[in-house]
Amino acid sequence: MVSTKEKIYWNPLVETLAREKLEALQLKKFKRIVDWAYGNSPFYRRLYDGAGLEPGDIKTLEDVRNVPKTDKAMLREVQQREPFPYGDALAVPLERVTAFRQTSGTTGTPVYQADTWQDWEWWSECWAYILYAQGYRDTDRVFVPFGYNIFVAFWAGHYAAEKLGCEVVPGGVLDTEARVLKMKELECTAFMATPTYVLGMADTARHKLGLNPAKDLRIEKITCAGEAGASIPSTKKRMEEAWGAKVYDHIGATEIGAWSFECTAQPGGLHVNDAFFLVEIEDIETGAIINEPGKEGKMIITALDRFAKPCIRFDSKDVIRWADTECECGRTFRIIDGGVVGRADDITKVKGVLLAPTSIEEVVRSFSELSDEYEVVVSKRGDVDDILLKIEVLPEYETGQEEIVGRLRTQLRVKTNLGYRVEVHPCGSLPRYDVKAKRFKDLRKQG
Amino acid sequence: MTAPYEIDTMDALIKDLRQAAERLLDIGQEIEAVKRNVDRILSSLKMLELNISDVREFVSRGSNSPHPQGTHH
Numbered sequence: 127m128v129s130t131k132e133k134i135y136w137n138p139l140v141e142t143l144a145r146e147k148l149e150a151l152q153l154k155k156f157k158r159i160v161d162w163a164y165g166n167s168p169f170y171r172r173l174y175d176g177a178g179l180e181p182g183d184i185k186t187l188e189d190v191r192n193v194p195k196t197d198k199a200m201l202r203e204v205q206q207r208e209p210f211p212y213g214d215a216l217a218v219p220l221e222r223v224t225a226f227r228q229t230s231g232t233t234g235t236p237v238y239q240a241d242t243w244q245d246w247e248w249w250s251e252c253w254a255y256i257l258y259a260q261g262y263r264d265t266d267r268v269f270v271p272f273g274y275n276i277f278v279a280f281w282a283g284h285y286a287a288e289k290l291g292c293e294v295v296p297g298g299v300l301d302t303e304a305r306v307l308k309m310k311e312l313e314c315t316a317f318m319a320t321p322t323y324v325l326g327m328a329d330t331a332r333h334k335l336g337l338n339p340a341k342d343l344r345i346e347k348i349t350c351a352g353e354a355g356a357s358i359p360s361t362k363k364r365m366e367e368a369w370g371a372k373v374y375d376h377i378g379a380t381e382i383g384a385w386s387f388e389c390t391a392q393p394g395g396l397h398v399n400d401a402f403f404l405v406e407i408e409d410i411e412t413g414a415i416i417n418e419p420g421k422e423g424k425m426i427i428t429a430l431d432r433f434a435k436p437c438i439r440f441d442s443k444d445v446i447r448w449a450d451t452e453c454e455c456g457r458t459f460r461i462i463d464g465g466v467v468g469r470a471d472d473i474t475k476v477k478g479v480l481l482a483p484t485s486i487e488e489v490v491r492s493f494s495e496l497s498d499e500y501e502v503v504v505s506k507r508g509d510v511d512d513i514l515l516k517i518e519v520l521p522e523y524e525t526g527q528e529e530i531v532g533r534l535r536t537q538l539r540v541k542t543n544l545g546y547r548v549e550v551h552p553c554g555s556l557p558r559y560d561v562k563a564k565r566f567k568d569l570r571k572q573g
Numbered sequence: 574m575t576a577p578y579e580i581d582t583m584d585a586l587i588k589d590l591r592q593a594a595e596r597l598l599d600i601g602q603e604i605e606a607v608k609r610n611v612d613r614i615l616s617s618l619k620m621l622e623l624n625i626s627d628v629r630e631f632v633s634r635g636s637n638s639p640h641p642q643g644t645h646h
Contacts, residue, residue: 147632251620402623
């Protein structure tokens with residue numbers, strides 16, 4: 127037997143399954159979840175009847191493309207129906223529901239998500255794959271600096287860490303200073319947070335507590351979620367240097383589940399958990415399915431084992447692309463290159479050029495002379511689009527401010543093909559965020 | 574180095590466990606403490622089915638393991 131210390135897979139049977147067998151497993155599960163949804167959810171039955179589809183029509187993975195897609199707008203609409211508050215996408219009797227969560231509402235009315243105890247076990251099982259792949263073991267003491275609430279965020283990470291045998295410290299309502307001090311006192315080895323908060327905690331440790339997180343604490347690994355930062359090389363580097371720890375990304379969503387993760391090999395992308403999810407990439411313009419590496423499209427995803435409120439062929443609006451490399455970790459789960467590179471509804475045209483907010487972050491965070499915070503405001507000046515970038519120059523670099531701004535503007539133009547007005551603000555004056563940051567503001571959409 | 578995974582045996586034991594849990598639910602569901610705890614057991618069993626039983630038919634016989642349990646480089 128290999129020892130626990132040497133093991134790298136949560137479940138080697140599925141994580142190293144040959145690709146064709148993984149696909150056969152996905153097909154089997156896809157047929158099962160469609161059959162379940164058709165038989166138990168009035169919403170899905172209406173959807174499939176309307177398309178003339180019966181579950182038995184699905185015989186191959188190609189047939190999956192004939193199954194109607196769902197999206198957040200449909201889920202919002204359907205939750206106006208009974209049973210309250212979920213609507214008839216629900217596929218179990220209401221009394222089987224044991225947990226309520228909701229989406230953040232960033233893009234509109236929140237979607238309410240129902241989970242049974244089995245689905246909650248499934249959530250933490252998905253997270254167990256993530257944490258094990260990121261090196262969490264039963265010797266870890268894991269701090270969760272998260273305001274446990276109606277958002278799913280790190281709830282399942284907490285339960286998964288317990289499932290792995292880690293010692294979990296819930297850092298719920300403590301403020302940032304208290305959280306840092308508790309992590310120091312308990313010699314915690316890992317924590318989970320949004321990239322914004324990972325940097326914010328380091329900033330608090332340095333400037334309010336006089337601590338150097340990389341030296342005075344014992345954090346070895348950090349799991350990020352909620353924002354793209356841990357897949358943006360310059361932001362990841364900042365976080366890893368600040369904490370002297372490895373930073374790993376994970377992507378999930380309330381209505382989908384925890385569908386992808388970066389492993390300890392850090393292959394420049396994230397594995398899709400192909401055993402529990404079916405991910406398709408669709409060309410944004412033509413709708414054609416993209417299988418070749420390197421070509422971006424939007425993600426259509428199915429949670430293969432989520433039963434209370436199924437998520438089948440959900441158009442997440444996340445823009446992703448397949449990587450063309452295999453991972454040295456040995457997993458056969460496919461890799462999405464660079465994580466989620468944008469959102470179909472975030473990528474906006476400015477001066478006729480497509481602009482993804484993540485590309486601005488990549489440039490700004492690569493400047494060590496700048497603080498972690500910035501803000502982008504797109505507006506109209508007359509008939510012309512205008513991009514204002516607000517930054518903070520660290521005090522020790524203030525004398526070279528003009529040169530820094532010049533270099534920044536050049537690199538932004540190279541990266542995004544756009545010109546920027548840059549405003550330098552006093553260090554510490556731009557808004558700070560604890561969870562998801564709102565650094566990109568498009569005032570043109572406000573009319 | 575690598576122990577074979579006895580997936581058929583594991584699957585059979587999972588089925589036995591489900592049968593036992595469902596039988597317990599049948600005879601004990603009037604007792605809330607039985608009903609609710611069996612529900613949790615069945616949820617955990619479902620995770621074993623997702624990890625083992627669902628995959629069984631795709632794992633080649635002989636080695637019983639698609640790849641050996643690897644280690645970090």
